[in-house]
Amino acid sequence: MFQKYDVIVVGAGHAGCEAAAAAANMGSKVLLITMNMQTIAQMSCNPAMGGIAKGQIVREIDALGGYSGIVTDKSMIQFRMLNKSKGPAMWSPRAQSDRMLFASTWREMLEATPNIDFYQDMVNELIIENGVAKGVITGLGHKIHSDAVVLTNGTFLNGVIHIGEKNFGGGRVAEKAATGITEQLVSLGFESARLKTGTPPRIDGRSLDYSKMEEQKGDEEMVGFSYEPIEKLAASNQKSCWVTYTSSEVHEILRTGFENSPMYQGRIKGSGPRYCPSIEDKINRFAERERHQLFVEPEGWNTVEIYVNGFSTSLAEEVQLKALRQVPGFENCKMFRPGYAIEYDFFPPTQLTVSLETKRIKKLFFAGQINGTTGYEEAACQGLMAGINAHLAVKNEQPLVLKRSEAYIGVLIDDLINKGTDEPYRMFTSRAEFRTLLRQDNADIRLTEISYRLGLASQQRMERVLEKIEKVKEVKSVLNSTAIEPAESDEFLKGVSSSPLVSRQKAAQLLLRPNIDLKEMISSIPSLAEKLNGYSAEVLEQAEIQMKYDTYIEKEKELVGKMNQLENLAIPENFNYDKLVSLSNEARQKFMKIQPRTLGQASRISGVNPSDVQILMVYMGR
Template identity: 60%
Template sequence: MFLDIYDVIIVGGGHAGAEAASASSNMGSKTLLITTNLQTIGEMSCNPAIGGIAKGQMIREIDALGGYSGIIADCSMIQFRMLNKSKGPAMWSPRAQCDRKLFSYYWRFFLEKNTQLDLYQDTVTSLIIKKNKVKGVKTYLGLKIKGKAVILTNGTFLNGKIHIGEKRIHGGRIAEKEVRGITEQLTKHFGFRYGRMKTGTSPRVDGRSLNYEKMKSQNGDIPTNKFSFSYNTKRLKKQRKCYITYTNQKVHDLIRKNFNYSPIFTGSIKGKSPRYCPSIEEKIFRFSDKESHPIFVEPEGWNTVEVYVNGFSTSFPENLQYQSLKKISGFEKVKVLRPGYAIEYDYFPPEQLKPTLESKIIENLFFAGQINGTTGYEEAAAQGLIAGINAHLKIRKIKPFILKRNQAYIGVLIDDLITKGTEEPYRMFTSRAEYRMLLRQDNADERLTPMGYHIGLISEDKMKILDRKKYKIKKCMYLFKNKNLDPKIINPILYDKKSSIIYHDKKIETILSRSDIEIKDITSIPFVMEEIKKNDFNQEVLEQVSIQIKYKGYIDREKENAKKLLKLEKLKIPNDFNYKTIKSLSLEAREKLDYYRPISLAQASRISGITPSDLSVLLIYMNRSY
């Protein structure tokens, strides 16, 4: 039935579990993904969308490394939008509405194609651990399955409790049973710390009962784009519309009158809520001066009337949810298909992990996803990919794969988690990345695909696609640096754009570097367009060249700052370094350094409470200098 022993066992089939399973198996590890329900692999438990601010960058990074989330999103997409286009390119973030059922279908489809991966439906209730090293798992049905490494991706299922008004339902998702045993084993017998967190979801409604004429339509981009750099998915020719409406004073008044019916305010919910994705009750309580809040009306797929009410996460009783929704413009005759709910679950503070996402306490045991205190499909998938890669490498005694903060948003995510921890659901934002000009969504393949190739997740064919793209960019840059624009040709465009006219020939690069000139202004010049067609420079190449020219100063400055960081990253701290004996360190520094056990001086510098003088003391005791 099972192999005598698996290389890697994945516990849980959500976004983290699916990416972990695909990574370890594609790298050559014999892998088992075990989950309570095989029909919900890659389930979109909350909103039917992938990407968004900073999250879209992570999906592109996952794809660039050889993960599947971007491909799955492309296959199931019903609308595509690039967010923040009015801002600089560091802020541009791809987002796609997806068909919920197709998303889950394609995840299972891609996983089942892998002969190195076995799937099994059962619930893991405890781990087999000997001498502080994981050896396998035990299941609800009494099975013992051996594994060299185990990755826990339990999502919201560890002692999950659902709240709808006064109702308390034990479960990890509505109508799905919670998981008991793992938290109890790790905390009681191995000293793990754990906490409780809370998240929630919105009601689903019948789209036929809504009056869209009272709402503002939100259309997808034309032409459409996609997430995957190299997978041959077709771009959408048609898209489904989304809509925006708003809450109003009547909605707010009704909710305020009934705060005492919300488990968030009655004290029934103990777990910390997401700061940046609060329930409608919390929004109205915290932002009492606001007269309205946006409500995003999102279709759940191509062939369904079900609609997700984004922005209206709630744990109110069903009837109060219904009465509140009816007061929103366009929702007067709403029919609710499923109520929203809040869910509490166990998580393990991520400071207990190494940068590889391996536990510091139990060898070969990895954690990924919401079990680490994060929120969001994208954060979970990113962690799953890294855990899957490192589980494979660890059991083969190969150097671990660790992304730095200047290399990827994924590096920022994991570094934040393990050095700062989190007491509330962690969500990625562009503001968290100090090198966000380097970590753009458009260049994720250039940054990370060579790394994916080196570890065995990227094929030779995909590397050739990247090499061709880089060659085209280099060739286009050469053209723009060396080709002159005659004043007679460019001045009408400059005049129209209210930009200073020129009196002598200027290089294309010089004109394009102006903030008020766009790439489309340059490509509107006939002889430039001829060169572009002759060299087959596509829109992706032109966009890259434009960004590199326009933002050269910013990019160069961040590269220089990243070099300085690299010096600190190279200053490794021995794992057995004894901080307690260094009396010249502050007491706080000794306690925190001993607790977090940073692997480098750079990581130590990012721990809250560690001062520059503490770092100087460390340098002296490590007998090193810059």
């Protein structure tokens, strides 16, 4: 019934969709298996993409030829660039999406991608031959063979849903859990553990009083995520979100449900997400706070359903509703469905190599929540990398490994495989030591060439990036060579509360002053307007950032150069650490478990000291 495939991808969430698209676009024949064809690319939790550090990841996915940015741009109902009051390293795009349009657009794009077949069934066993993944066995008993397998099981592996004292098996509400795979992998020597995540109640928007909430509109400039020329939503057509707050009364009602809470009664064993805690977690951990912010987010264009961001909970349904009705604007709210917690299996990611291939089984890759991460964006980028590397493994080519200095994606994977995680991992800008280099605005400049070499980015896309780089150089050249006269700049400088020029000054020097914006400079100073009026906003912004932050960028490049000295020192495969008697016991155990490829990777393993790395360096003649 089934042909043999190059790559089988198990699970069609954000990780699985990106994995299937990447492998197929590189030329692999791919089978995407999902338990429900109607929930491909489902936004299981909030109807939004991007945010702090996550927006950078989506732009990197796009630059590498993934689909998440394109789908988000086509389905967004609101766009905001977060952290604009801070430096560009912190700017993070975020979009509210139409939940149903997002999923249908993803499915349409996958169906339009040559080389992808689909099949609806549960996978409950892997075909393993001589330590190599050779396919899967489905719930209906089908044996489907392949040269590589990518597991992206999300929250479905032995998933259990909790609402108050009720609990039942499921990977999402109204969807059954996946069984068999965990048990098989554990029998093969893999280590597994449990994690927990949760989701808030969904509310009927017709029952809310928005006059009691703060309106949160979208930006007037629709930057979006994809570097492709996709027609964006008109700024004036965006849907608003709203902000309201809990209160001490709300907290008191919630506390009445604690005695039957699955979390406090010990029925949930898995660790929950530190940076996206449940509302009961918040009022316990931050008992001194009298209120917590809630974001009231529409689920789409053609629905009244509302997502209550910030009110994730697993308390009893009646407690959830009673507490919500004390929130301003929610006095008469009607609930579509309650919030719930979900507990599921994951595999600590120190069991993976840098390519996301498992160490125990060749040609078997893990991506997404199976690795202990949380969030669509973190899952999608892992799926992309796993799909790319599954294809390369099938072709017996070297894997694609992004360094920490090249992409947030590189930071995420490096963190996971070296440090592991015992709670759902979430990306933040603070995790990236080279965040001035890894900005959302330059992801195309950083990564498109890699994507082009892999065959994921088109010639046209590569040419657009080269043209952008050239035009940025032209703008910088104009700014460095154009002298501004005091008379033509006086009015502009006065308007931005900056001291007037006493003599001619190069435009580049003027741009370095605080509160000076390049676009405003061009529109106010005739000699600049004459030379720079034809350049796009994207090019002008890139030139401005490069010039204003040149010192910081160069300093980070120097640090990258020093770090790369360690990254380029390879450790022999199957190195015997027992003969290094000077190593600390912890370092020896960690090195033997993780088997770092380079001294740089060895230096970042949790529990390894600088002296341990020096011992390795001395032994290797460095």
